[in-house]
Amino acid sequence: MNIYYVTAQHKLHPQSHTVASPAGNELKIRLKTFQLLLLLVRARGEVVSKEHILDSIWDDVLVDEQVIFQSIKEIRKLFRGYDVIKTYPRKGYAWIADIEEVSSPHPSGNTEAIQDNHSLAEVMEPQPSLYQRFHSILKLKNVAIYMSLLASLLVTIVAAIFIFNQTYQENSEAVISxxxxxxxxxxxxxxxxxxxxxxxxxxxxxxxxxxxxxxxxxxxxxxxxxxxxxxxxxxxxxxxxxxxxxxxxxxxxxxxxxxxxxxxxxxxxxxxxxxxxxxxxxxxxxxxxxxxxxxxxxxxxxxSHSPKIDQSSYHSSFANEMLANALELIQEDKTAEATSLLQAAIATEADNLTANRLLAGLLVEQKKYSEAQELLNQAIAKATLSTLDNELPRLRLWQAINYAQQGKVDYTNDILAQAKSEASKLKDWLLLAQIAEIKGQMHFHKKEYSQARQQYSLAMDHHKVLQCPYGQSNILIRMSQLALAEHDLAMAKNTAERSLHIIKQRELSTLEPRIDAWLAKIRAHRSTEEH
Missing domain, CATH: 3.40.50 (Rossmann fold)
Incomplete structure (x- = not known):
């Protein structure tokens, strides 16, 4: 007995791992992608989590969620013109097209063709009323009435297809994440x-x-x-x-x-x-x-977002050429030159909050804590009166880092709480991830490992919203460090290898030396324990 599925006018054959188009042509599909397709179809509308997908389809290799995104993309391309998969952010995916399970004793003969035509008719059936109208037409003897009703039916079907395509296009625009x-x-x-x-x-x-x-x-x-x-x-x-x-x-x-x-x-x-x-x-x-x-x-x-076009004019902090050049110098690790340019930018435009923040960050990194604190206090006072609401929590983050590096933990916690509240209103996922990571590090250094793990997990969730491989691999290194501190060598190694896989797969070369050094440290610990 051969079992196959008919959905969105395509036929899925589990035994041969093939998909046939509505025209009967076999479509090219990778094995793992087909397995994911089959998993979603067999779930029949239920949401399938990313964790379950990885455990079911990619249980034999170490991969990250990016492989799921790629396969989902391939499936949508395969079923182009049909709305088949719905994405549930932070939850998973569900197959939303109608599904017909067909049993056939003759998988390659005429019997299958007859059964296929019947099942396709059922799948294509838009609604019961159209189905009934179709059968009533067959019973009519008056040719004029038959042709009139048939034309009406065709117009209805064409209109339904047009509405479906429009809805599909609108949904396609809305799934961007x-x-x-x-x-x-x-x-x-x-x-x-x-x-x-x-x-x-x-x-x-x-x-x-x-x-x-x-x-x-x-x-x-x-x-x-x-x-x-x-x-x-x-x-x-x-x-x-x-x-x-x-x-x-x-x-x-x-x-x-x-x-x-x-x-x-x-x-x-x-x-x-x-x-x-x-x-x-x-x-x-x-x-x-x-x-x-x-x-x-x-x-x-x-x-499907609303822009914040509520001002008659807009003045960008980055319109300052000195700030723009300083930003490039920071990325080139030319700290002294960048510091001079930012100081010049602030001298000509004291209320440039972005220039103030970037300069404060450089001062903190240079351990010029008093100078940084004075600058941050002035900038935060200006930010509370500014319409650039995105700068205030970022200034507070640097203020918290400045206090943390001086060991002023109570100040740090209070400021991070303020920054988190402001960043949450803006849905600034990157800033929220950075705040959670800093809080995790503070707990880690105090050997409060359970609280550290909670903060790292929260940071990972925020990075997942952005689908940021750099942030995720960095947090995995943090979690690996935490596992080693708890003397769980197996977990430390596994988590570090997950990070390494993302780094290699996404070509994050700047993180490679760090993960290589950390894996060497884990191996050294294992060697010490074995001896």
Whole structure:
């Protein structure tokens, strides 16, 4: 007895691990992807967790959740034009198309063809009323009435297909999750009045868009860090280099802008990159900021988000050329030069909160705690009165780090609590992950291992919203360190290897020396215990 499934007009054959198209053609599909497809279909609408998928399909290898995303993408491509999988953020996936299980004693004969036609008719049946109308038509002897009803039926079916396709397209736009990356704008205007556009337009677009429960908008300075990991220049980058952003980050939507035209007659060309393609367009305006706001509205419509276009004008902190240059110097580890530029930027623009934050961070790293604290106190006072609400929790984070490095734990906890509350309102998943990691480290150093584990797990959850491989691999190293402190060598090794797998798979070369050194330390501990 041969069992196969009919769903979304496709036939799934478990014995041969094949999928047949509505036309009867065998479609190419990887074995693991087919196994995942079968797992979802057999769950019949129930949500299947990512953990269960990994344990069931990839139990023989050490992989991360990225393999699931890739296979889900392959399945959706295979069933292009049909709404078959629904994503439940932080929970898993469910197969939502109708399913017919068919038993056939003749898997390759005419009997199967007859049964297939019958099952396909049932799967294609839009609703009982249409099915009844179809049978009533067969009983009619009057040809004119028959043709009239048949035409009516065809119009109904065509309308249903159109509505289905429209709904599918709308749902496809809404399933975007992970992180949204806005790249520095390319500026083809040669005059000095528009030098601010490279980072200023980028930051304006970022601030106009808001994060959601499933999608995080990365802030400008973190985007520059991601570009560095991807080996990507700040200007004149290629499409292949943009593709590398997907590899090293959790990006699901990347925006590239290019300003052309002439003064008061601007053309802002945009490219929206997804892993399965690119969409291009342009907006025209006599004001650059207004053109950027138009692009923000287009993105918001695609993501089903509401842009924060509630100000008549917008002044970006990154419009300051000295700050923009300092940001690049920080990524090149040229601390002294970056410090000088930021000090100059603040001297000319004292209320530039981003410049204040970046300089404070450099001062903390240089252990100039008093100087950093004075700067942070002034900046936080200004931030409480500013409309740039995203800067306040970030300033508090550096204030907490500054206190923590001086051993002032009580101050640190209070400030982190404030920063967490403010970041939660903004749904700033990266900042929330950083806060949880710092709290985890504080518990770890106090040997409060249970509390440390809770904070690390919380940080991991936030990184998973962004689908950030760098953040996840870093937290796995923290968890491995925790396991070793608890003398669980097996767990320490397993967790470190999970981190190493992500690092290798996603080409996170900056983390490789750290994980290699840590694995060597674990091996040394094991060798010591054995002897």
């Amino acid at each position: 992970g992180s949204l990356v806005i790249l520095p704008a390319q500026n083809e205007l040669s005059d000095t009045d528009h030098k601010w556009v490279r980072y200023g337009a980028m930051d304006q677009l970022i601030q106009r868009l808001s994060s959601s429960d499933t999608l995080g908008v990365l802030q400008a300075d973190y985007v520059i860090e991601v570009m560095k990991r991807a080996g990507m220049p700040m200007q004149h980058y290629t499409q292949e280099q943009i593709g590398q952003i997907f590899q090293v980050s959790g990006a699901s939507f990347i925006v590239q802008m290019k300003l052309t035209g002439s003064t008061r007659d601007y053309r802002l060309i945009y490219n929206f990159y997804r892993q399965d393609g690119v969409e291009r367009g342009a907006v025209l305006d006599n004001n650059v900021s207004a053109a950027v706001d138009q692009v923000a509205q287009i993105i918001a419509d695609k993501l």
